[in-house]
Amino acid sequence: MKNDIHPDNYRTVVFKDFSSDESWLSRSCAPSKDTIKWEDGNEYPLVKLEISNTSHPFFTGKMKFVDTAGRIDKFNKKFAKSKFAKKEEESEND
Helix, strand or coil, X not given: CCCCCCCCCCEEEEEEECCCCEEEEEEECCCCCEXXXXXXXXXXXXXXXXXXXXXXXXXXXXXXXXXXXXXXXXXXXXXXXXXXXHHHHHHHHC
């Protein structure tokens, strides 16, 4: 194994998947500004996750509906204000 290529700031952290509300204690060097009190009464850094093996459809076998319509509308609204959208509107009117 090569020397001096692994991080030396490993510490105990809590990973929390907010989609499934599952938490687990592990060692990591992932940065975190938040902390959480764990079951043993100690406070640990908290690494927030949107998806993990406890909520991913591949591992759970359940499909979860994600509201992408709001994201698409937001993108279209933002794109409508750009210079590219105005060119498309003009070419449609011709």
